Amino acid sequence: MLRTNRLTKRFGGITATDEVTFELGDKLTSIIGPNGAGKTTFFNLLTGALTPTEGTVELKKDGGWVDITGMDTHETAQMGIHRSYQITNVFPTTSVLENVRVAAQAHGSNSVRFWRNVNNFDEHYEEAYGILDRVGLADKAEVPAENLSHGEKRQLEVGIALAGDPDVLLLDEPNAGVSSEDIDAVKAIIEDVATDHAVLLVEHNMDIVMDVSERIVVLNQGAVIADDKPENIQGDPDVQEAYLGGYEAGDLEARRQDTAASQGSGTEPDGGGLA
Amino acid sequence: MSVETQQTGGGRFPSWIGQYLRDHLLLAVIVVLFAVYPFLYDFLTGQFGLTAQMILPRTRTMLTILALGLFAMSFDFISGYTGYLSFGHAAFFGIGAYFVVLGHNGQLPVVPAETSFMLLLLIGALVAVIAAFLIGLISFRLSGVYFAMITLGIAEMMYVASNNWGFLTPGTSDPTEGVAAGSPTDVGFFEPMVGVPFVEALQVEIGPFGDESILGISVGDPQIVSYLAIGAVVLLCYLMMKRIIHSPFGRVMIAIRENEERAKAIGYNVFYYKMGAFMISAFFGAVAGALFVGYEGAIDPTNSFFFLVTGFALVAAIIGGLGTLAGPFFGYIFLEGVEEFLSREGSGGGLQPFLEQNLPGAILDTDIAGLTINEALSAFMTGHGDFYAGIIFIIFVLYVPIGMLGTLRNRYGTDSLAKYVSAGVEKRLPSSDGETAATGDDD
Numbered sequence A: 001m002l003r004t005n006r007l008t009k010r011f012g013g014i015t016a017t018d019e020v021t022f023e024l025g026d027k028l029t030s031i032i033g034p035n036g037a038g039k040t041t042f043f044n045l046l047t048g049a050l051t052p053t054e055g056t057v058e059l060k061k062d063g064g065w066v067d068i069t070g071m072d073t074h075e076t077a078q079m080g081i082h083r084s085y086q087i088t089n090v091f092p093t094t095s096v097l098e099n100v101r102v103a104a105q106a107h108g109s110n111s112v113r114f115w116r117n118v119n120n121f122d123e124h125y126e127e128a129y130g131i132l133d134r135v136g137l138a139d140k141a142e143v144p145a146e147n148l149s150h151g152e153k154r155q156l157e158v159g160i161a162l163a164g165d166p167d168v169l170l171l172d173e174p175n176a177g178v179s180s181e182d183i184d185a186v187k188a189i190i191e192d193v194a195t196d197h198a199v200l201l202v203e204h205n206m207d208i209v210m211d212v213s214e215r216i217v218v219l220n221q222g223a224v225i226a227d228d229k230p231e232n233i234q235g236d237p238d239v240q241e242a243y244l245g246g247y248e249a250g251d252l253e254a255r256r257q258d259t260a261a262s263q264g265s266g267t268e269p270d271g272g273g274l275a
Numbered sequence B: 001m002s003v004e005t006q007q008t009g010g011g012r013f014p015s016w017i018g019q020y021l022r023d024h025l026l027l028a029v030i031v032v033l034f035a036v037y038p039f040l041y042d043f044l045t046g047q048f049g050l051t052a053q054m055i056l057p058r059t060r061t062m063l064t065i066l067a068l069g070l071f072a073m074s075f076d077f078i079s080g081y082t083g084y085l086s087f088g089h090a091a092f093f094g095i096g097a098y099f100v101v102l103g104h105n106g107q108l109p110v111v112p113a114e115t116s117f118m119l120l121l122l123i124g125a126l127v128a129v130i131a132a133f134l135i136g137l138i139s140f141r142l143s144g145v146y147f148a149m150i151t152l153g154i155a156e157m158m159y160v161a162s163n164n165w166g167f168l169t170p171g172t173s174d175p176t177e178g179v180a181a182g183s184p185t186d187v188g189f190f191e192p193m194v195g196v197p198f199v200e201a202l203q204v205e206i207g208p209f210g211d212e213s214i215l216g217i218s219v220g221d222p223q224i225v226s227y228l229a230i231g232a233v234v235l236l237c238y239l240m241m242k243r244i245i246h247s248p249f250g251r252v253m254i255a256i257r258e259n260e261e262r263a264k265a266i267g268y269n270v271f272y273y274k275m276g277a278f279m280i281s282a283f284f285g286a287v288a289g290a291l292f293v294g295y296e297g298a299i300d301p302t303n304s305f306f307f308l309v310t311g312f313a314l315v316a317a318i319i320g321g322l323g324t325l326a327g328p329f330f331g332y333i334f335l336e337g338v339e340e341f342l343s344r345e346g347s348g349g350g351l352q353p354f355l356e357q358n359l360p361g362a363i364l365d366t367d368i369a370g371l372t373i374n375e376a377l378s379a380f381m382t383g384h385g386d387f388y389a390g391i392i393f394i395i396f397v398l399y400v401p402i403g404m405l406g407t408l409r410n411r412y413g414t415d416s417l418a419k420y421v422s423a424g425v426e427k428r429l430p431s432s433d434g435e436t437a438a439t440g441d442d443d
């Protein structure tokens, strides 16, 4: 579906993505790694929000590979790569329905029609209602997005990404900050959307990762250090070393503070959730 | 919205007109109120004298409000809906105004002297669209603050040019004094016709010496005829902008205001949409300038390219409600109303003549701390409308940040005010054709 070749992104001295060569297939794939490992940066490179320092991104279209390196985000979105954001990034004062509807409208040529009333374009409304059903927000359609609970905003995040029937869905921590009662709802959504999209998931909650993924890629300091089935990842010594278990008490805490101090950003409210 | 599907019912008009009016009841009522305003003003001032004169703006003031209110709406169209503050919007007003004057005087290449007003208005607006395209090319590459600053800078350059460029006044007069249509003696009088082009019966001459009757009905006063004719154009412009706001394109504009990064991420090439919106707003901004000149017959730099022209539109938009299309128009009425209320005698009456007539002279001449009340009024109130408008503006920014129309709309839920009114009336009326849902929108 989507592949990268020696994809690299450097910010000054930091190598946030380090020669990542990776191909996403039909299997639900998760990317894990400690804070600051470069997961979000990798997504930003795939969608064109950041331009890679080196390397290429290619998307499979109609059987052939298309080089999409250097395309802008609206172009990759039109090509069929959609993403959701780690930090909720919606249209705050418009309704939940309009959030998804305007995303659906982006695909096709109706958006340039400035002389017809928007209500004449039923197809976008139908698509939006279908998606709201899917992400469990059908009864919130008329609510302004900013008035949703945090968990509902995470659902809307995914809903917006679903509009326009993308080929590839990049989900950046859809569970970030979600309370434990709501986690099951978001998990169900991930499993559901994976039935008809190629999904690449970034997730900190190991229970979910181990449960939903068919393949796990581990990033550490921008580089891929493991790429395997979930059961093998748990036993991988490199991964243990870098990330899972195998650390002295307080080690992870110290590492997290390290990265937080050196980045000054990039931490999310859920505090890791590493099992 | 399916007004086209309403085919039932008879009568003189197609039934969709009735349906449309019912859906847009609030709009219809407001339009009728505006249309009868000059007559109402004459009637009320006749009945209640100074009291009515104090409160109500003169027809002359309303005439200015029409043009400047349209300008404020065009400013809001880009600023309130995409979130890009067009601080140099006065440039388009100036282009529209100067184009009419220079075009009439035969000073523009290609455009022959004495070209009809409507044509000049239209071409001038298209010139403004091209200007917006060029300005947008530079300024939309950068973030919102840069956009505001660059547009402001360009308008200021035009202001300076219009103050110094001798070409504008081929005679000897000073460009800072402005230019008048028909002023070089070799061109004919400026007789601007407003109406449907090529249909004689649907045109009137506007201006202080224009027609005294409209659509065959004599109203006896060219000022009222101008008011009605210009008002019709403003209404048409408003309806066009409203239509765009409620289109798929308009929804993209709002998405850009709400979250431009996400709008891009879901697949919109936001640059094109911003450009489109900016060009449309420039079009209507220039129409406003042309209409202003249509009545005044002349324009000067301070009334067109000067940054305060945009400043007033911004103030009107904030008082009326940014992001509500009609809000800035009403904001402008409010601003001008305050100004006239506090103006000196002889320019619209207002508070001062009212008090002078109604308070006994003894009170007015009472001495407080060395000033009589009358003197204090002159010193602190009359003629200082701008000052009080400024205070009102600050109060709005602090306490009513979403403006008058925005507040009304919040009060009546997410549904628009017009729907609320239409639905309210619908409930009380015996349903004639079973159509219950009112689907109007207002902005």
Ligand SMILES: Nc1ncnc2c1ncn2[C@@H]1O[C@H](COP(=O)(O)OP(=O)(O)OP(=O)(O)O)[C@@H](O)[C@H]1O
Pocket: A011, A014, A015, A016, A033, A034, A035, A036, A037, A038, A039, A040, A041, A042, A086, A262, A263, A264, A265, A266, A267, A268
């Ligand atoms: N725009 C930027 N400019 C400079 N450095 C950046 C930028 N974006 C990310 N980085 C750095 O790149 C590294 C990877 O950050 P990234 O956000 O991709 O990590 P992450 O794996 O998503 O972390 P988290 O689990 O906290 O979300 C960090 O060191 C971060 O500080």
Ligand SMILES: [Mg+2]
Pocket: A039, A040, A041, A086, A266
């Ligand atoms: Mg991240």
